[in-house]
Amino acid sequence: MSVPLGLAYLPWYDRHLGRLRVQWIGPGLTRSVRKFGVHAMSISFNCECGKPLKSKEEMAGRKTKCPHCGTLLTIPGTLVRPATAATTVARAEPANPAHPDALRVEGLDWTSPEASTTATAPEPVSASGVDSLRRPDLPRPDDGSKQYKVLGQRDHSASGKINFASMEATLNEQAHHGWVMKAAFVINLPGHSGSHDEVVLILER
Known part of the structure; x- marks a missing residue:
């Protein structure tokens, strides 16, 4: 009995087995699933000796021996290899190999030691928390006269x-630079939000 083209791929219900079957074109190859769900896919094929054999779908493409005649067979289908952690999990790139605790900044090359040192090096501050030496001191007079700083x-x-x-x-x-406070006074200065008082120090050395 010939099967019209295309009908060989249509599922049909086997009343005796109680499941849907799908007949595939090939020498004795069938795949089956239960009508309502939980039944693993299986592969049915025939040995050269004529005995029917069955295997799990994940064994497709592997070698096996016929339990009846001992002939070495290849299970029909495509070999399915289990996914490994190396292929399924992307390796995370470190944010900063040289400085694990630092944050990655777009446009900043962390592979350059000079770039990372420049980006992370803190600016020196004085012990008082302010740069009170932002104005460099003038050299001391040769005649030994006094100097003053406001x-x-x-x-x-x-x-x-x-x-x-x-x-x-x-x-x-x-004082480490030889300056001594000679006077201190408070002045009132105008501002955008009103006047305010400021303390002014006069130093001498």
């Missing part, structure tokens, strides 16, 4: 407000 509130306070601890640290720092 420090505004921005020079001895990082926030620009009166901070006695910061002021003390600034005076101690200046």
Whole structure:
């Protein structure tokens, strides 16, 4: 009995087996699934000795021996290899090989030691928390005459407000360079939001 072209691929219900079967074109090759779900796909084929054999679908393409005659056979179908962790999990690229704790910044080349050093090196600050030496001292006069320096509130306070601890640290720092405070006074200065008081220090050496 001949089967019209295309009908060999259509599923049909086997009343005796209680499952849907799909007949594929090939020498004795069939694949079957149960009508309602949980039944693993299987491969049915015939040995050269004529005995019918059956195997799991994941064994397709592997070698096996016929339990009846001992002939070495290849299970029909395409070999299905299990996925490995190396092929399914992408290897994460470190954010910064040289500095694991640093964050990756787009456009910054972490592979360059000079770039990473420049990006992560902190700027030096003075002990008082402000750069009170932002104005370099003039060289001392050859005749031994006195020198004076005026420090505004921005020079001895990082926030620009009166901070006695910061002021003390600034005076101690200046003392290492030979400066001594000679006077301190408060002036009232106008501003955008109103006038405010500022402490001015006069240093001498």
